[in-house]
Amino acid sequence: xxxxxxxxxxxxxxxxxxxxxxxxxxxxxxxxxxxxxxxxxxxxxxxxxxxxxxxxxxxxxxxxxxxxxxxxxxxxxxxxxxxxxxxxxxxxxxx
Amino acid sequence: xxxxxxxxxxxxxxxxxxxxxxxxxxxxxxxxxxxxxxxxxxxxxxxxxxxxxxxxxxxxxxxxxxxxxxxxxxxxxxxxxxxxxxxxxxxxxxxxxxxxxxxxxxxxxxxxxxxxxxxxxxxxxxxxxxxxxxxxxxxxxxxxxxxxxxxxxxxxxxxxxxxxxxxxxxxxxxxxxxxxxxxxxxxxxxxxxxxxxxxxxxxxxxxxxxxxxxxxxxxxxxxxxxxxxxxxxxxxxxxxxxxxxxxxxxxxxxxxxxxxxxxxxx
Amino acid sequence: xxxxxxxxxxxxxxxxxxxxxxxxxxxxxxxxxxxxxxxxxxxxxxxxxxxxxxxxxxxxxxxxxxxxxxxxxxxxxxxxxxxxxxxxxxxxxxxxxxxxxxxxxxxxxxxxxxxxxxxxxxxxxxxxxxxxxxxxxxxxxxxxxxxxxxxxxxxxxxxxxxxxxxxxxxxxxxxxxxxxxxxxxxxxxxxxxxxxxxxxxxxxxxxxxxxxxxxxxxxxxxxxxxxxxxxxxxxxxxxxxxxxxxxxxxxxxxxxxxxxxxxxxxxxxxxxxxxxxxxxxxxxxxxxxxxxxxxxxxxxxxxxxxxxxxxxxxxxxxxxxxx
Numbered sequence: 290x291x292x293x294x295x296x297x298x299x300x301x302x303x304x305x306x307x308x309x310x311x312x313x314x315x316x317x318x319x320x321x322x323x324x325x326x327x328x329x330x331x332x333x334x335x336x337x338x339x340x341x342x343x344x345x346x347x348x349x350x351x352x353x354x355x356x357x358x359x360x361x362x363x364x365x366x367x368x369x370x371x372x373x374x375x376x377x378x379x380x381x382x383x384x
Numbered sequence: 385x386x387x388x389x390x391x392x393x394x395x396x397x398x399x400x401x402x403x404x405x406x407x408x409x410x411x412x413x414x415x416x417x418x419x420x421x422x423x424x425x426x427x428x429x430x431x432x433x434x435x436x437x438x439x440x441x442x443x444x445x446x447x448x449x450x451x452x453x454x455x456x457x458x459x460x461x462x463x464x465x466x467x468x469x470x471x472x473x474x475x476x477x478x479x480x481x482x483x484x485x486x487x488x489x490x491x492x493x494x495x496x497x498x499x500x501x502x503x504x505x506x507x508x509x510x511x512x513x514x515x516x517x518x519x520x521x522x523x524x525x526x527x528x529x530x531x532x533x534x535x536x537x538x539x540x541x542x543x544x545x546x547x548x549x550x551x552x553x554x555x556x557x558x559x560x561x562x563x564x565x566x567x568x569x570x571x572x573x574x575x576x577x578x579x580x581x582x583x584x585x586x587x588x589x590x591x592x593x594x595x596x597x598x599x600x601x602x603x604x605x606x607x608x609x610x611x612x613x614x615x616x617x618x619x620x621x622x623x624x625x626x627x628x629x630x631x632x633x634x635x636x637x638x639x640x641x642x643x644x645x646x647x648x649x650x
Numbered sequence: 651x652x653x654x655x656x657x658x659x660x661x662x663x664x665x666x667x668x669x670x671x672x673x674x675x676x677x678x679x680x681x682x683x684x685x686x687x688x689x690x691x692x693x694x695x696x697x698x699x700x701x702x703x704x705x706x707x708x709x710x711x712x713x714x715x716x717x718x719x720x721x722x723x724x725x726x727x728x729x730x731x732x733x734x735x736x737x738x739x740x741x742x743x744x745x746x747x748x749x750x751x752x753x754x755x756x757x758x759x760x761x762x763x764x765x766x767x768x769x770x771x772x773x774x775x776x777x778x779x780x781x782x783x784x785x786x787x788x789x790x791x792x793x794x795x796x797x798x799x800x801x802x803x804x805x806x807x808x809x810x811x812x813x814x815x816x817x818x819x820x821x822x823x824x825x826x827x828x829x830x831x832x833x834x835x836x837x838x839x840x841x842x843x844x845x846x847x848x849x850x851x852x853x854x855x856x857x858x859x860x861x862x863x864x865x866x867x868x869x870x871x872x873x874x875x876x877x878x879x880x881x882x883x884x885x886x887x888x889x890x891x892x893x894x895x896x897x898x899x900x901x902x903x904x905x906x907x908x909x910x911x912x913x914x915x916x917x918x919x920x921x922x923x924x925x926x927x928x929x930x931x932x933x934x935x936x937x938x939x940x941x942x943x944x945x946x947x948x949x950x951x952x953x954x955x956x957x958x959x960x961x962x963x964x965x966x967x968x969x970x971x972x973x
Contacts, residue, residue, distance in 0.1 A: 446723060
């Protein structure tokens with residue numbers, strides 16, 4: 290077995306309960322347990338997170354820049370996808 | 385089980401001058417010396433992530449030591465603060481267990497030592513968090529959280545070293561065999577312990593602690609495919625200031641700048 | 651994560667589009683098309699920065715065991731730990747460009763990769779801890795604040811994180827110096843002596859005048875570098891000299907004077923031959939720095955291997971269990 294710096298893992302932190310997880314960066318680790326610990330030491334030792342996810346970088350499936358148009362361009366001709374398009378009768382509570 | 389040992393623990397009949405002060409020194413010195421040893425790894429760890437982990441444990445331990453020595457100074461009531469106690473006591477006045485002053489050795493020695501100490505410390509803090517002395521109970525509660533994390537780290541490493549490669553297994557076994565003799569001292573009970581139990585209501589059942597500790601240790605040693613040492617011979621003396629020669633050198637380094645400028649502020 | 655989008659042989663249309671994105675202040679992300687030179691320059695620049703953080707742990711690590719108070723001991727450990735973290739952030743950022751950290755480490759240990767010249771100077775007294783925090787971290791901050799707006803996304807993001815943590819390092823260093831400067835005569839002498847040793851090497855940290863720096867023009871065009879070396883150096887001097895005056899420290903430069911018109915603290919000629927000797931490997935402790943890193947790396951090989959072996963075994967066990 291040749292020397293390595295261990296596989297790369299992506300780290301996601303949840304800053305506070307109920308909030309979305311955010312990508313914080315990466316760490317190297319040989320397995321999930323040490324990845325979790327390393328992630329905590331590198332990205333959460335100042336109390337910046339209440340929760341952590343670590344994912345092997347190789348497991349991430351990402352969109353490609355060339356996807357930008359077909360995947361993400363909203364084409365502003367679909368107002369029915371936005372709440373403002375719908376009129377509710379006065380006095381009726383809409384959640 | 386009677387272990388062959390050089391009797392340096394205080395006979396239980398001897399009155400102790402300021403037992404709570406002595407007791408806090410033991411707790412504080414353990415963590416100061418161990419934290420200092422861990423800090424020697426800074427910049428020399430086996431991988432970057434581990435440099436960060438080792439520094440993290442060093443920091444936590446020195447922080448605990450700082451609180452404990454500060455409290456000790458207050459109890460002593462002779463005007464010594466944590467720095468005065470840390471930097472201006474000779475080795476013979478230090479009260480740490482021998483386990484924490486032994487040199488770092490290789491990563492296996494460091495991690496095995498750390499695991500054996502962490503397991504003891506977590507159990508001890510858990511008990512002390514319920515003691516009647518408010519100041520100590522508060523330190524115990526905070527330190528327990530951090531030590532639990534250390535235990536997670538050190539135990540996982542002992543398993544990986546024991547059940548890693550042939551070389552790591554050999555080194556881990558050698559490490560365990562060589563530091564085992566220092567573990568008995570952690571569970572000794574002497575006149576100081578009796579006195580703090582009576583006067584400050586800090587009553588630790590050392591035998592129960594030892595038993596729980598042994599269970600935890602056996603579990604990790606088994607998962608690590610290592611063999612528990614059987615030699616009953618234990619080295620002791622730290623609690624009464626009878627240290628190994630290592631401590632003198634450690635303190636010479638630690639104290640040199642402070643002692644070169646007595647009375648100065650930093 | 652797929653790191654390397656297919657690179658066409660520098661299609662002029664792609665290049666033009668890339669340069670337009672840069673000019674518009676857009677962030678380049680790992681999977682975006684980029685000229686091969688951009689990728690190479692960024693890899694070099696980022697890895698050099700990461701190496702500097704790691705090697706930089708050594709001069710300060712040298713005084714952890716001798717820190718003269720528990721508070722200083724803890725602060726110094728925390729600082730060195732932060733530097734390890736900074737190196738880590740930037741190595742990870744560099745890896746998004748398609749290189750493995752293993753190879754980056756090898757390049758450093760082989761002596762092929764560069765790192766900041768300042769870390770080839772030894773730390774000889776406790777006061778060096780204050781002076782390094784104040785001058786070296788101070789200089790790094792001047793450099794880094796502009797890097798937070800660098801065109802390469804992962805680099806800029808690492809810099810934002812680093813700048814947040816860096817602020818306390820510089821303040822800590824200055825505070826140490828201030829306490830020493832207001833202390834005993836021996837402490838005052840200690841901090842002045844340390845300042846004398848680190849002043850000129852700190853100015854050299856910004857690199858030679860851009861006319862003598864081969865990479866500057868390209869890096870400026872690509873918004874990886876945002877200011878010239880001279881501009882940054884002058885900014886550093888203007889910040890630092892008043893700080894020195896405030897605590898009674900003399901700058902070891904007989905030509906130092908305030909230009910009332912420009913507001914700049916004008917300084918004397920820098921002895922660039924010293925800088926180039928250090929870069930070549932002939933500085934006071936270039937060899938010791940690399941030897942220390944090599945030893946850590948070599949001693950750590952069995953540890954890294956153990957963890958990898960265990961992980962492999964666990965994989966085998968879980969698939970056996972699942973079967």
